[in-house]
Amino acid sequence: MTDSLLRIAALARHNAVLRRRDPGQFLSYLVMPMLLMSVLAPVFRRAAAGGSAQVVTGMLVIYSTLALSIVGTATLAERVWHTWDRLRVTRAGGAELLLGKTLPAYAVLLLQQAALLTYGAVVVGARPHGPAAYGLLAVAVAVWSATLLAVGNALAAVVRSFGELGAACDIGALAFATLGGALVPTSMFPAWLRPAAPASPGYWALSMLQAAMRGDVHRTLVPAAVLLIAGLAAGAFAVRRLTRAQGRTTLL
Template sequence: MTVPRDGRLHRIAVLTGHNVLLRRRDPAHFVSYLVMPMVLMLIFKGMLGEPTQAVTGLLVMFSVLSMADVATATLTERTWHTWDRLRATRATVPEIMIGKAVPVFAVLVVQQAVLLVYGVLAVGMRLSGPVWPLALAVTAWSFALLCVGTAIAGVVRSQGELSTLCNIAALSVSALGGALVPYALMPAWAQAVAPISPGYWATAMLQAAVRGDLAGTAGPAAVLAGLGLAAGAFACRRLSKGWGRAAVA
């Protein structure tokens, strides 16, 4: 069955292809968010003596930093003043968001997969179970990051605001979530507030997946999926209403 050229799937395919091209033309952040954690994993392994903590913790931190790339995929349309042109086409807001989401989601998945493979081969992390729980963990975390990043794009008005917010979020989410320091070594007040951080659930989920703990993986994955759905719904409503369209270059 062929899809008509003016059909929904065709519009999504065109938007996806365009955004793939944009990702390919600017791979700098993707490369830096691979190289930096690779170096730091070796250092943190020597400091902590625990490969799993070093790998999963830095993976969470640098994947949160990647939210800037997620948000940029939408924010650039506003700073380039091309968002209204997209909205004037037949493409609906969900179609536009899907077209932008697919390439970025692929980048997030590839980033985490490469770091996990590197963690096994170079850092010494050992998997105690099947690989599919790790695949579930990576998918759930990438989905949450994708939706939250898109929601952020509907709130900030400039690249400066975006960089500031994502940098603060990366450090806060990582530190409070037990990504940088094992949860058991955190102060009591930090342990009490840790569950409000998505990084807490991401770190716990990834470490459970490495251990082969299916229940420990599924619970946090459900929490992150719920966060992603809520953020995605907010992003759709925000962008469909046109709130905050005016962005400064």
């Protein structure tokens, strides 16, 4: 166990250095939603009650989902550089390799979401209701970030280039976040589209975050359980694919 933790820590330190040297994506996915929150908040407040919470959680879900590219890039880079197979022949197992590669990205996701929620509370006025809400928000952010981490690695195990990864993240993020009600509440969807909303992870993330802000324990934990199941499935797929022949660096 100690040796395993040491290997994970060494990989995580190395990848944290790489992440610090390239903060561009992180800054983009942090500044843009802040600007949009400030611009759209008055519109959402006039449109419906709870508009401030809707715009803050909606922008958070959209831009945290777009940040899948940050997660996926960390793993895909090893395949593109043809170094993944070298890592696989070390004593580190597949799960250790993925943890070491992605823990810094997980920290980035946590920091991004915490910063956006803080900005939303201080500037936009979407404040959590009651002391319990802060703990629930911490749980919600941890679960949603873990789900994104698993999905990002699953994508990185399938795509063959950074272009494919970017397209999958951008199109998929906007599609799933929009379907989940991040831009427009699902109650305003056409009748034929509403039943499809629960198929989007963004729907469960939005429901979880909004319930956490209200301090609603039950409506926070149920979506959290759904997202954890989805994350475990995606993570298991990523580990299996990257530790077997499918994970070899045959990209071109």
